[in-house]
Amino acid sequence: MPELLxxxxxxxxxVQPNHANHLGTTHGGNVLKWMDELGGMAAMRFAGESCVTARMDQVNFKRPINVGETALVEAYVYDTGTTSVKVRLKAARENPRTGEREPTTESYSVYVAVDEDGDPMEVPSLTVDSERGEELRSAALDGER
Incomplete structure (x- = not known):
């Protein structure tokens, strides 16, 4: 069984000018794309199969990411269903020189594992074997409510 970490x-x-709107900040659609891509990769790593996006819950944009800053996206699986994989998604703006970060965007997504024909298939159970994994899972479950 795959472990959370x-x-x-x-x-x-x-973030380059081609990612930005007329205000010099990243288009929300770019941030969503980056979050969805990384979430899908986390789901596939967990399931060991192709996964498709089934749902992206409410997305909260707290602050912009400016041109010249780095968009940092984090994703991890925190829960599963029979064929579904729940992924916590967080984005931050990061100063590329100092590494200083500020949260910008967050969401929860559900991906479904599919076979070669696109039919849903079962996923394994999630295990959590570390204190850090427990912290991440608890934070995701608390934030999901």
Whole structure:
């Protein structure tokens, strides 16, 4: 059974002018795309199968990410169903010189594992074997409510 920390992924994108709106901040659609892509990768790492997005819950944009900053996205599996994988998604703006971070966006997504024909298939149970994994899972479950 896959362990939560094995699904934890983070990725960074340097925000360029082509990612920005007329205010010089990242288009929300770009942030959503980056979050969905990384969430899908976390789900696939967990399931060991292709996964498709079934639902992205409410997305809260707390602050913008400016051109020249780094968009940091974190994703990890925190719960499962029979064929579904729940993924916690968080984005932050990061100063590329100092590493200082500020949360910007958060959401929860559900992905479904599918076979070659696109039919849903069962996923394994999630295990949590570390204190850090328990902290992440608890934070996701608390925030989901």
């Amino acid at each position: 094995e699904t934890y992924l983070e990725n960074r994108w340097m």
